[in-house]
Amino acid sequence: xxxCALVLxxxxxxxxxxxxxxxxxxxxxxxxxxxxxxxxxxxxxxGELAATGDPAAVPVLEALRAGDLYVRREDGRVFAGxxxxxxxxxxxxxxxxxxxxxxxxxxxxxxxxxxxxxxIDAALGQLRLVADDAAARERAARAIFQSRDPAALPALETxxxxxxxxxxxxxxxxxxxxxxxxxxxDEAARIAAVERIAARGDREALSLLSSxxxxxxxAVVEAATVGIVAIERRLAFWGTxxxxxxxxxxxxxxxxxxxxxxxxxxxxxxxxxxxxxMVMLGAYTTFVVQEIIRTTAPWLFDxxxxxxxxxxxxxxxxxxxxxxxxxxxxxxGRPLETLLATWGVSLILQQAVRTIFGPTNxxxxxxxxxxxxxxxGALSLAMNRxxxxxxxxxxFAALIVVLRRSRFGLEMxxxxxxxxxxxxxxxxxxxxxxxxxxxxSGIAGIAGVALSxxxxxxxxxxxxxxxxxxxxxxxxxxxxxxxxxTGAMTLGVANKLMEPWTGAVLAKIAVLVFIxxxxxxxxxxxxALKGRAAEV
Amino acid sequence: xxxxxxxxxxxxLLVSTALAGGALAQDDGPIKVGILHSLSGTMAISETTLxxxxxxxxxxxxxxxxxxGRQLEPVVVDPASDWPLFAEKARELxxxxxVAAVFGTWTSVSRKSVLPVFEELNGLxxxxxxxxxxxxxxxxxxxxxxxxxxxxxxxxxxxEVEGVERWVLEGTDYVYPRTTNKIxxxxxxxHGVAAADIDVNYTPFGxxxxxxxxxxxxxxxxxxxxxxxxxxxxxxxxVPFYKELSAQGVEASNIPVVAFSVGEQELAGIDTGPLVGHxxxxxxxxxxxxxxxxDFIDAWIEYIGDENRVTNDPMEAHYIGFNMWxxxxxxxxxxxxxxxxxxxxxxxxxxxxxxxxxxxPNHHITKPVLIGEIQDDGQFAVVYETPSTVVGDAWSDYxxxxxxxxxxxxxxxxxxxxxxxxxxxxxxGDGEG
Numbered sequence: 001x002x003x004c005a006l007v008l009x010x011x012x013x014x015x016x017x018x019x020x021x022x023x024x025x026x027x028x029x030x031x032x033x034x035x036x037x038x039x040x041x042x043x044x045x046x047g048e049l050a051a052t053g054d055p056a057a058v059p060v061l062e063a064l065r066a067g068d069l070y071v072r073r074e075d076g077r078v079f080a081g082x083x084x085x086x087x088x089x090x091x092x093x094x095x096x097x098x099x100x101x102x103x104x105x106x107x108x109x110x111x112x113x114x115x116x117x118x119x120i121d122a123a124l125g126q127l128r129l130v131a132d133d134a135a136a137r138e139r140a141a142r143a144i145f146q147s148r149d150p151a152a153l154p155a156l157e158t159x160x161x162x163x164x165x166x167x168x169x170x171x172x173x174x175x176x177x178x179x180x181x182x183x184x185x186d187e188a189a190r191i192a193a194v195e196r197i198a199a200r201g202d203r204e205a206l207s208l209l210s211s212x213x214x215x216x217x218x219a220v221v222e223a224a225t226v227g228i229v230a231i232e233r234r235l236a237f238w239g240t241x242x243x244x245x246x247x248x249x250x251x252x253x254x255x256x257x258x259x260x261x262x263x264x265x266x267x268x269x270x271x272x273x274x275x276x277x278m279v280m281l282g283a284y285t286t287f288v289v290q291e292i293i294r295t296t297a298p299w300l301f302d303x304x305x306x307x308x309x310x311x312x313x314x315x316x317x318x319x320x321x322x323x324x325x326x327x328x329x330x331x332x333g334r335p336l337e338t339l340l341a342t343w344g345v346s347l348i349l350q351q352a353v354r355t356i357f358g359p360t361n362x363x364x365x366x367x368x369x370x371x372x373x374x375x376x377g378a379l380s381l382a383m384n385r386x387x388x389x390x391x392x393x394x395x396f397a398a399l400i401v402v403l404r405r406s407r408f409g410l411e412m413x414x415x416x417x418x419x420x421x422x423x424x425x426x427x428x429x430x431x432x433x434x435x436x437x438x439x440x441s442g443i444a445g446i447a448g449v450a451l452s453x454x455x456x457x458x459x460x461x462x463x464x465x466x467x468x469x470x471x472x473x474x475x476x477x478x479x480x481x482x483x484x485x486t487g488a489m490t491l492g493v494a495n496k497l498m499e500p501w502t503g504a505v506l507a508k509i510a511v512l513v514f515i516x517x518x519x520x521x522x523x524x525x526x527x528a529l530k531g532r533a534a535e536v
Numbered sequence: 537x538x539x540x541x542x543x544x545x546x547x548x549l550l551v552s553t554a555l556a557g558g559a560l561a562q563d564d565g566p567i568k569v570g571i572l573h574s575l576s577g578t579m580a581i582s583e584t585t586l587x588x589x590x591x592x593x594x595x596x597x598x599x600x601x602x603x604x605g606r607q608l609e610p611v612v613v614d615p616a617s618d619w620p621l622f623a624e625k626a627r628e629l630x631x632x633x634x635v636a637a638v639f640g641t642w643t644s645v646s647r648k649s650v651l652p653v654f655e656e657l658n659g660l661x662x663x664x665x666x667x668x669x670x671x672x673x674x675x676x677x678x679x680x681x682x683x684x685x686x687x688x689x690x691x692x693x694x695x696e697v698e699g700v701e702r703w704v705l706e707g708t709d710y711v712y713p714r715t716t717n718k719i720x721x722x723x724x725x726x727h728g729v730a731a732a733d734i735d736v737n738y739t740p741f742g743x744x745x746x747x748x749x750x751x752x753x754x755x756x757x758x759x760x761x762x763x764x765x766x767x768x769x770x771x772x773x774x775v776p777f778y779k780e781l782s783a784q785g786v787e788a789s790n791i792p793v794v795a796f797s798v799g800e801q802e803l804a805g806i807d808t809g810p811l812v813g814h815x816x817x818x819x820x821x822x823x824x825x826x827x828x829x830x831d832f833i834d835a836w837i838e839y840i841g842d843e844n845r846v847t848n849d850p851m852e853a854h855y856i857g858f859n860m861w862x863x864x865x866x867x868x869x870x871x872x873x874x875x876x877x878x879x880x881x882x883x884x885x886x887x888x889x890x891x892x893x894x895x896x897p898n899h900h901i902t903k904p905v906l907i908g909e910i911q912d913d914g915q916f917a918v919v920y921e922t923p924s925t926v927v928g929d930a931w932s933d934y935x936x937x938x939x940x941x942x943x944x945x946x947x948x949x950x951x952x953x954x955x956x957x958x959x960x961x962x963x964x965g966d967g968e969g
Contacts, residue, residue: 105830108825214760360805382783456772508740
C-alpha cells in the first residue's frame with residue numbers, strides 16, 4: 001500500500017513537471033477517451049495517445065498501467081486517483097492538483113488487463129526510447145524486445161543512431177534483431193538477427209527462437225534451430241547447477257528451522273513439540289516490528305529485519321525460558337509426558353496468536369536489498385534465497401562459537417554430559433537448563449525472521465516445520481551440530497535433485513523412506529557422538 | 537444390505553420423532569440456525585470469517601423482524617479443522633440443538649464427513665465454497681461454484697483473450713484439484729490442445745519450497761507458445777508460491793497464473809506489487825462496484841470493527857444461501873426440512889454483483905463468472921464477466937460416466953444422480969436419496 005502510494009506520489013510529481021499548462025487541453029480528448037467503453041476501446045485510445053508523441057502522455061500511461069486512473073461518473077472526465085480508506089482522492093491528470101476525495105460510488109477505476117498492459121508497455125517503449133535516464137531507455141528497449149512491434153522500428157533506429165551507452169545499445173540492438181527476425185524483408189538480415197538473438201543465450205532468447213521456428217522461411221528456421229540447440233545445451237548444464245543451489249537453499253531453510261531444535265532436543269534431550277511455535281513467534285515479531293516501523297518511521301523499513309532479529313531472539317527466548325521453568329523442568333527424564341505437555345503448549349501458543357493477531361495471514365514485507373536476482377552464468381538466483389543461505393550459515397557459525405568458546409557454552413556442555421559432576425563443580429544446573437532451552441528457542445525465533453520472507457506468517461507456520469526439523473536432527477545425529485548442518489543440506493539437495501524427476505509428493509516420500517532405512521542401519525544418525533558422553 | 541435396511545429404518549424413526557418434536561415445538565421461541573465452521577486449527581484462517589458473516593446476517597435479519605415472526609438464534613460450534621469432529625458437531629447441532637438449518641464446512645473432506653449425518657437426520661446444509669462437483673444431495677445446497685462456474689470459463693478467457701496454447705495445471709494433492717484438473721484436461725483436449733502442451737503436477741499440502749516448480753514453469757513457458765498456469769493450490773501453500781513467482785520474476789504479461797482458491801483474504805498476507813496481472817476466477821470480488829456490494833462491505837466493516845477487513849466469494853455465497861433459506865422458510869411457512877427443500881427450488885434472491893441467484897433443481901445455484909486481475913492493493917479488478925449467469929452443473933459433462941448423470945430434486949424425479957442413458961436413478965453415487 002505504502003509503496004503504491006509512493007509510486008503514485010512520484011508519478012504525480014512527474015505529471016506536474018512534465019506538463020506545461022498549455023499542453024493540458026491539447027491531450028484532454030485523448031486522455032478522456034481512455035475512460036470510455038470496453039478494454040478494447042481503451043487499448044485503441046492508448047494507441048492514439050501514444051501516436052501524439054507528446055512526452056506529457058508518458059506519466060498518464062504510467063498511471064493507467066498502475067491502475068491509478070479513474071473516471072468520474074457524472075461527466076466522464078479522467079483523473080489520477082488514490083484510494084483513501086474507502087474513498088478515492090482525485091488529482092488532475094496533468095497538473096497533479098489535489099481535487100479532494102469523492103466516495104467510491106462516484107469514480108470508477110479504468111480497467112486494465114494483461115493485454116492492455118502489454119499495449120501500454122509497447123507504447124511507452126516508443127515514447128521512452130528518448131528518455132534522459134539510461135535505465136529507462138534500457139527498459140524501453142526490453143519492452144520492445146518483448147512486444148516485437150514493427151511499428152517501433154523507425155523510432156528504434158533513430159534512438160540507436162544517437163545512443164552512446166554500451167548496455168543500452170546492446171538492448172536496443174537485441175530489440176531491433178527481435179523485430180527483424182520476424183518481420184525483416186531480406187532473408188540474410190533475418191538470419192543475422194537470429195544469430196544475434198541466439199548469442200544472448202538465455203530463456204527469453206530461447207522462447208523467441210522457438211516461436212520463430214514455427215513460422216518462417218526454411219533458411220531462417222534452420223538458423224533458429226541451430227540457435228535453439230546451442231542455447232538448450234548451455235541451459236542443461238546450468239540446470240543441474242541450479243538444482244543443487246535450490247537444494248542448498250531448501251537445506252538452509254531446514255537448517256534454520258532445525259538448528260534451535262538441535263540444542264533443545266539434540267543437546268538437552270527434550271522432545272519439544274512447541275519448537276515450531278518459537279519459529280512462528282519470531283515471524284510475528286518481525287510483523288510487529290514492521291508494523292511499528294510503517295506507522296512511525298517508514299525510512300527505517302530497509303532495516304526492519306535487522307531490528308527484528310534481536311527482538312525475535314529475545315521474545316522466543318523468553319517464552320522458551322518460561323516454558324522450561326513452567327513445564328519442562330518438572331518432566332526431565334519423562335520423554336512421553338514432555339512430548340504431550342509441549343504439544344499442548346504448542347496448541348495454546350497457536351490459539352493465543354490466532355486470538356491476538358487474527359486467523360488470517362499477516363503481510364511481512366521484503367526490504368529492497370532482498371529483492372531482485374543475482375546473475376551467475378545462465379543462472380539467476382533470487383536474492384532472498386541467497387541472503388537466507390548466507391544467514392543460515394552465519395547463525396550456525398555463531399552458535400558453534402558460543403558453544404565452543406564461551407563460558408556459557410562450556411557449562412552447557414558440562415551439564416548435558418554429566419549433570420552430577422557439573423553440579424558438584426559449582427555449576428547451577430537448573431539455571432543452565434533454562435538458559436540452554438532459551439538459547440534453542442531464541443534461535444528458532446531468529447529462524448522465524450528469515451522464514452517470514454519465504455513462507456506465510458500465520459498461526460500455522462510452526463506446524464509446517466516441526467516434522468522436518470526432527471527429521472533433520474535425527475538424521476544428522478542427535479547432539480551434533482555439524483550433523484544437523486550436514487543432515488539439512490543432504491536432505492535439501494536430495495529432495496531438489498529428485499523433485500524434477502518424481503514430483504514433490506514422491507520426492508518427499510522417498511526422502512522419508514530413505515531416512516527410515518538409514519536410521520535402521522545407523523540409529524544414532526550421521527554424526528554419532530562417541531565415547532562416554534554418548535552413554536549418558 | 538441388512539445394515540443398509542437397518543440404518544434406513546433407524547433414519548426413518550429418527551425423522552418421525554424429529555417431526556413429532558418439531559410439531560410440538562411450534563411456539564414463538566427463536567429459530568435456531570447452526571454455524572459449523574472451524575474456529576481453530578489450520579482451516580480457521582478461512583472459516584472464522586464465515587462464522588462472523590453468518591452472525592452478521594442473522595443479526596440483520598433479526599433487526600428486520602426475524603423469520604415467520606420469530607427471532608433467529610445462532611448456534612456456533614467449533615469442529616477445529618478435524619474432519620471426524622465435523623460429523624460429531626453436525627449431529628450435535630441437529631439432534632441436541634434442533635437447528636432448522638446449518639451453514640458450514642469448507643473443505644470437500646469436511647463436507648463428505650457431514651454428508652451422511654445430514655442425510656440420516658434429514659438436516660439442511662448450506663455449503664458456501666467452490667468445489668469439484670460430482671455430488672448432489674437432497675439435504676445439501678451448494679451455493680459455491682461448481683467447476684463449470686469457475687474453472688471452465690477461466691480457461692475459456694485465457695484461450696480467447698490472452699491466446700494461451702500451453703497449460704500447466706498446478707494443484708495440491710487432494711480431491712478438488714485432482715477432479716478439477718481431470719475435467720480441465722479433458723476440456724482442453726476437446727478444444728484441440730495437444731497432450732504434450734498440458735503439464736499436470738501435484739504438490740503436498742502446505743508445500744513451502746516452490747523453487748523447482750516455478751523454475752520448471754519458466755522452462756515450460758519458454759517454448760515459443762503462450763503459456764498459462766491454472767492453479768488449484770490450496771490454502772497456506774499459496775503464499776510461498778506467489779512469493780517464489782515474484783522472486784523468480786515470473787510476470788503476468790509472460791506467464792499468467794489463474795487461481796481458483798486465491799481470494800482477497802489469501803492475498804492479505806502477500807505484497808501484491810509484483811503479482812499485478814495474475815488472475816483469479818470467482819463469482820464475486822470485493823471490488824465489484826455495485827450499490828448492493830458497497831452496502832454489504834459497509835455493514836461488514838461496521839460489524840467487524842476493522843477498516844482493513846476484506847470480503848470474499850464464500851461470504852457472498854453465505855449471503856445468497858442465507859437469504860434463499862429465509863425466503864424458502866417464509867414461502868413454506870415452516871422450518872420443517874422437507875417443506876423447505878420443496879420450497880427452495882426456484883427461489884431467486886439478489887446477489888452482490890448486480891444480478892440474481894436462483895436455486896436450481898440440482899441444489900446448485902446460478903452465478904455470474906468473473907475473472908479478476910490482482911492489483912497492487914491486494915484487490916482484484918474485474919476484466920471479464922460472463923454475459924449471463926451460469927447454472928451450476930452437479931455432474932460434469934467432461935468426465936466419462938458423469939456426463940450421463942443429472943440431478944433433479946423436484947417431485948416426481950427426486951434423484952441426485954439420474955442416469956439419462958439407462959433412465960434409472962442411482963449408481964451408488966453420493967446423491968442416492
